[in-house]
Amino acid sequence: MPSIVSPIHRRYVCKNRNRTLIFIHLNQTKFCSVEYIHLRDTVVNEGNTTNVGRLTILPSSYTGSPHHMHEYTQDAIAYVRHYGHPELFITFTCNPAWxxxxxxxxxxxxPVDRHDITVCVFRQKLKSLMDFMVKHEVFGSVRCWMYSVEWQKRGLPHAHMLIWLYNKITSNEIDNVICAEIPDANVDKDFHEIVMKNMIHGPCSTMNPNSPCMIDGKCSKQYPRALVSNTVTGNDGYPLYRRRSAEDGGKLATIQMRNDDIEVDNRWVVPYSPLLSKTYEAHINVEYCNSVKLIKYICKYVNKGSDMAVFGMQPERSDRNVVIHIDEIAQYQAGRYISSNEAVWRILSFPIHEQSPAVVHLAVHLENGQRVYFTVANVQ
Known part of the structure; x- marks a missing residue:
């Protein structure tokens, strides 16, 4: 049976997206603006107002645009400013073996033949996971939360989540929530298999130098991790989770890679929540946020937008007779990568971002930060 995402479906997504972009392009007089302070600096420093207002804007109302992602990042920073840093950073990945x-x-x-099934099941699992954490309060009462859905190159969707709790998780409670060790197969065989299938990184490094995570001969995810007897915090980053060695009581396990049996220990385990992993049987990376320095990176990472590659050239600033037209719509479309799974997600109108509570954007600006709008009458 052919895949549900045929060229017709892909053209449907592109056609509707293009209609929206064409409408925005033809109604630029309603969007074209610049902050007054930038207008004043242009007049004072360059003496040339030719390029002022010569900008095709892709507004934040367009889902996935840079301005849209920037607003969500600012919403996350507003949460941080009001409630402090989040307690948990969670990555939930679709499991095609569900x-x-x-x-x-x-x-x-x-599963690759039926993207509609993959998308619908992941959407239901994602809603269930959020209800599990928020309504059932498995980690405690949730103050606020937000997540963004992304797609890997092979098409599987995954969600990055930030969770704020009313009662902060203390350093001596981390081991009750997050684990980075191989469970004992003699105690719970099913749970051991779930962790071995979903929460083991690689292996990479010398065992597999051609692994996708290898950059310049090193693992970009910093595996294998160090073995430590107890969880250590306060290093201005992710904690050093407890990863006991075999001599200290840690477990060893054997995995198969390229028809070879490889023995791995706790150095290769991705941090997880035993409760979430056993409940949803998927790759669910759970990290504890213990530093304010991480917040800006995490908030931007959660709302970083789609992958793309683009470059451009423009004349030197000394040439004042050349009019530079910056087209944000063309920049957004150039080099854009959209997988079949993402196409189906958009066809079904599933949300790419959600957060609670809502953040209200007030029309407040700094001195000389008010916006100057360009119309057909004054843009010339």
């Missing part, structure tokens, strides 16, 4: 997906496939089909 029974919910496998049971809906026709004979001979693979």
């Amino acid at each position: 029974d919910d997906i496998q049971q809906l496939l026709l004979p001979g089909q693979l």
Whole structure:
């Protein structure tokens, strides 16, 4: 049976997105603006107002635009300013081996053949996970939360979440929430298999130098991690989670890679929540946020937008007779990568970002920060 995402479906997404972008492009007099202080600096420093207002703007109302992602980042910073740093940073990845997906496939089909099933199941799992944490308060009462959905190059969706709790997690409570060790197969065989299938990184390094995470001969995810007997905090980054060695009581396990059996220890375990991993049987990376320095990076990472590659050239600033037209719509479309899974997600109108409570944007500005709008009458 052919994939649900045929060229017709892809053209449907592109056609509707292009209609929206064309409308924005033809109604620039309603969007074209600049802050007064920038207008004043242009007049004083350059003496040339030719380029002022010569800008095609892609407004923040367009989902996925740079201005849209910037607003969500500012919302996250507003949470931090009002409630302090979040307690948990969670990455939830779709598992194509879920029974919910496998049971809906026709004979001979693979999850890659039915993006509609993958998308719908992940959306339901994501809603269930948020309800599990927020309504059932498995980590305590939740003050606020936000998440963004992204897509990997092979198409599987994943969500980055930030969770703020009323009762802060203390350093001596981290081990009750987050684990970075291989569970004992003799105690819980099913849980051991879940962790081994979903929460083991690589292995990479000398075991697999061609791993995608390897950059300049080193793992970009900093694996293998150091073995420590107790969780250590206060290093202005992620904590050093407890990863006991085999001599200290840590467990060893064997995985298969390229038809070879490789023995791994706790150095290769991605931090996880035993409760979430056992409940959802997927890759759910749970990290404890213990430093304010991480917040800006995490907030920007959660709202970093789609992958793209683009470059451009423009004349030197000394040439004042050349009019430089900056087209944000063209920049947004150039080099944009959208997978089939993301196309189906957008066709079904599932939200890419959600947060609670809502952040109200007030029309307040700094001195000379008010916006000057350009119309057909004054843009010339």
